[in-house]
Amino acid sequence: MRRSGVLVYIATIAFILLSFFPFFWTLLSSFKPASQLFQINPAFWPQPFTWENYRAIFLERRFYLNIINSIVVAGVTTCICVALGSLAAYGLARLAFRGKTLILGFILVVSLFPPIAIVSPLFLMFEKARLINTYLALILPYLTFALPLTVWLLTAFFRQIPFELEEAAHMDGAGTLRTFWEVTLPLAAPGIFTTAILTFIYCWNEFLFALAFTTNDASRTIPVAIVMFSGYHTVPWGQILAAVTVVTVPVAGLVLLLQRRIISGLTAGAVKG
């Protein structure tokens, strides 16, 4: 048993290195001057170490605006998505009413459609509603495509929480919403925070809708902004790598913040009730 433990340990370290390595290389490369970036046998360490790429993206391109836009859009979408999604999932998981399978099916179907097909009609809709270049133009489609995963995951989650606790609350006279709020939600915290991270990162990474629905600089999000670093033929690799590095920091921060919450787990005591 000891030996398998060591193996797991080694495998874990290897896995971490492998998953971290390309990112680490990007980080290092973002500090290299252009001449060193394009060498046939690239040196490991930047020489000389330069902040030029970061200076360019923040001072010349005002990348911080895009970061703010992404944070706002992703943050708002996540809040609304978790709120609406958890309510819907609770209804689907706990309450008996007709049409559940149909509704789950419909929600699922929405997210199985390739976004490319949907861009044009969506653009038309938003244009008529004068929503282009507002945050809402992104939040609405992001919600629509993040909700299915949220609802399905939380439905599965809620179903696995033993019902006795909620029954006890019912018998104490608590209504549906109160039970949900005070009993189910805390128990489902890992699922809620997981969904929050999933939704946040979906919005953070989404490109196609962000490209089509935000046409001016002020409302542009990160993925589109980075693609727009490129000129007619030129591709500023150093700046792109620097931007990629910068982009992962808030998300890493978010995950760090929430990682304990998603791994909190249930103790035997709470389950027994």
Next chain:
Amino acid sequence: MRLALTWWGCLWLALAVAGCGATPPPPGVSLVLAGGSGPEEAFAQEQLREFHRLHPDIRVTYQATPSSASERHTLYVTWLSSQAPDIDVLNLDVIWVPEFAAAGWLVPLDRQAAAAGISLDDFLPAGLACSLYQGKLYALPWFVDAGLLYYRRDIYAAAGAPLPHTFADLLRVRSLKEKFGLPYGFLFQGQTYEGLVCVALEFIWSNGGRVFDDSGRLVLDQPRNLEALKTMVNLIYRDRVSPLAVATFQEEDCRHAFEQGYAVLMRNWPYAYPLLSQPASRVQGKFGVLPLVHGPDGQPTSCFGGGCLGINTFSRHPAAAWTLVRFLMSRKNLKRRAKALGMLPPLASLYDDPDLQAQFPYLQRLKNVFSQARPRPITPLYSFISDILQVHFSRALTRQETPQEALQKSQTEIAGVLQRFGRAGAP
């Protein structure tokens, strides 16, 4: 209770923020000009400020769109197929004019150009050809691009070798590369994208080959084209002049490799010249440009590229948009743009301008190349044609099929497309 309040508070705050962002349009005539970001945007803002001084009643906003052709095309198609009036003046790639014109998305400019006294003869012939569709003018050429051969002057001088002019001269590159210890000989763009079509067509045209003959018939599968394609493929496998890596290269890969001094020759667009001349470049002062190499049956023929300005059919102020276009197309502004951004002007006479020649000492050579450059097939069906050519040229380059098969299959498939959609779009 507090938790519930925070929850609802956050939700409402979120919804409130969500509504932000929309601003009411300012009064007066408002135009939007779409173009690239970065230095192009900074320069355009300067030009627009001057425009506003000359025309105080017209306010122009600059809309930065991705400079990469396919992303910009995505945006244009999404907007214009929804008949969005948002962008008034469009920055178009030359190969989009036929399809946008056929779709009815561009305002015909013959009348306006004639009224403004714009002489179409002064435009470089290829540029003008790209702006016409079925005899009508749908856009005005704005800047010009064509393939050039960059070479290492120092290496050719040190070896005492004659400069490369023909396909046969390319074979010498191998010994030059080995003699001077360079990893690469001749670099060109061979990835599966539009650039590959440009490069391959340059080989074909420079060997006297054609895709369509003068009567519009498809003549892809013919000996001269085959020779050209074989030459291109042999560069990698038989002659060892080009590395297999070129099958994955785009413009910047070639440029960086050449800039670091890794290659003897490079085919690239003019944009690379100023970059290679910067102090950080390892080949500063050691390179020059030539017209492309040609085959025994042909003349050096580059592929014509560049951009045009067009007016959106759905624009609310087409007359004002035309005023803006005329301003941007003035000799003075074209010259300033060339000096600031290196985007070469579409007017042949500007190439004799001493000011520009001072900044671009190779300008005469460029003019010759541009004058002889050929546009890609001018048809709304070009995207279909390009797609087929990309696949088969790439397959030939990576030896998934022989050049013979590549041309035969391309001929069959393109003929199929033309027959199917043909009446609507033969060039």
Next chain:
Amino acid sequence: MKRAVLLSREARWGYLLLAPALLVIALVALYPLGYTLWLSFQQKIIKLPGLKPGWVGLAHYRELLTGARFWLALVNTVMFTVISVGLELLLGLLAALAIHRARILTGLTRAAVLLPWAIPTVLAAVMWLFLVNPAFGLIPMGLRFLGVSESSQVLLAHPLSAWAVIIATDVWKNTPFMTLMLLAGLQVIPTDLYEAAAMDGASRWQAFRRITLPLLVPATLVALIFRTAQAFMVFGQIYTLTGGGPGNATETLAFLNYQAILNDMRFGYGAALSVLIFLGSLAFALLYLATMGSQLKEGGRS
């Protein structure tokens, strides 16, 4: 009598709780989805005005299903989906187990494991493009060091190695998604079950097979359905890394779709292709539900 009242009150609550989410989804998605479906039966190529627009019935579907290029793309897409998602499931499970059990992993390393997923897909592909660049990339340098031939160093010029790079990029970027989902699933398994199993003399492996895996099914199911759908729609990696090449060896259905709609402006044909892609994802989803979905379908009281 009382039961009927309870049921109808529950039903009302159920619909009420669902309403906001359903409203948003229906409001945004119904028109585009319906329009796409309708469009798939139309001929609409705006840039070819000589071509008469209008109803063509199943013509697009017929053209697609009899086209070699479509079938090649379909095979590519299915192969990519199966391999990628399979690898992600396996690696994600291992990672989730490691995070769940190994107390040696601090928050920082947990964040590191989840990091690849924080990078937009297009940019992750760009990073990998940089890594495999035959001239300046780190991986070809490593291959050179290992004595691999120069031709084989150009990974993206050969169909098989190009797919390997694409799959590697996808697995690298998306395994954290699986890890997160499976980790969430692991959290719901009560630890006293393991205690009871240990007391009954079951080995770690038996406990894993009998307790962990079955109880992970709901989370795995959801993860698989959504991740498979995403893999079936893979586009960004292909576009950035190979452009469908070499030749058309790495073309997927979504790539063809992009070309049809945004390059060729064949809106009707593209819509039909979108519907087919949807049906493909649906097929996978139904397959998963049929084999694993019994738990999800039951009522809420188990």
